[in-house]
Amino acid sequence: MNPEISxxxxxxxxxxxxxxxxxxxxxxxxxxxxxxSNGEELFSVRSTTKEIANRLPRAFIQIHRSSIVNLTKxxxxxxxxxxxxxxxxxxxxxxxxxxxxxxxKFKDIWKNMKVTHEK
Numbered sequence: 517m518n519p520e521i522s523x524x525x526x527x528x529x530x531x532x533x534x535x536x537x538x539x540x541x542x543x544x545x546x547x548x549x550x551x552x553s554n555g556e557e558l559f560s561v562r563s564t565t566k567e568i569a570n571r572l573p574r575a576f577i578q579i580h581r582s583s584i585v586n587l588t589k590x591x592x593x594x595x596x597x598x599x600x601x602x603x604x605x606x607x608x609x610x611x612x613x614x615x616x617x618x619x620x621k622f623k624d625i626w627k628n629m630k631v632t633h634e635k
Contacts, residue, residue: 520560521571524552526559538575541589541606543568545582555589555608579604579614579622593626 523534535554539579543552549560550568561568569578578584578607602614614622 517570520573522573525562526561528557528559533559535551537573538586538588541586541608542612543576543584550617553608553610577618577622577625579612579618581615581617583612584614587625587629590626 522537524537524540526533527528527533535552537539539554541555543550543565545551545565546560548562548564550563550565551558551560555561563576566580569576569584572584575588576584576586585604585606589607591605594603594605595601596603602619603611604614604622605611
């Protein structure tokens with residue numbers, strides 16, 4: 517198993533940066549790259565969803581085959597009826613669909629987080 521990462525090294529134009537993983541809102545697959553945002557800028561690294569997911573801290577959860585979100589950056593969760601589609605909205609206003617295959621795990625973790633915060 518690969519160790520957790522705390523920073524991601526990226527090259528963007530003429531800059532080389534280390535991005536603190538805790539500041540990242542989400543990762544989104546785009547071909548052979550993973551795009552991610554810290555709320556201010558969009559970055560990309562050559563990687564797969566699985567490779568990134570296996571190295572992220574527990575604050576991150578995969579909600580779709582191509583999407584991973586930072587649980588600490590979720591502002592609210594909503595369910596649309598009658599389809600029962602689950603959506604997460606992040607602190608920057610972006611919204612992501614939780615696919616059916618990831619809904620049970622997401623709901624269990626989200627429910628646990630709410631209980632922990634209410635204590």
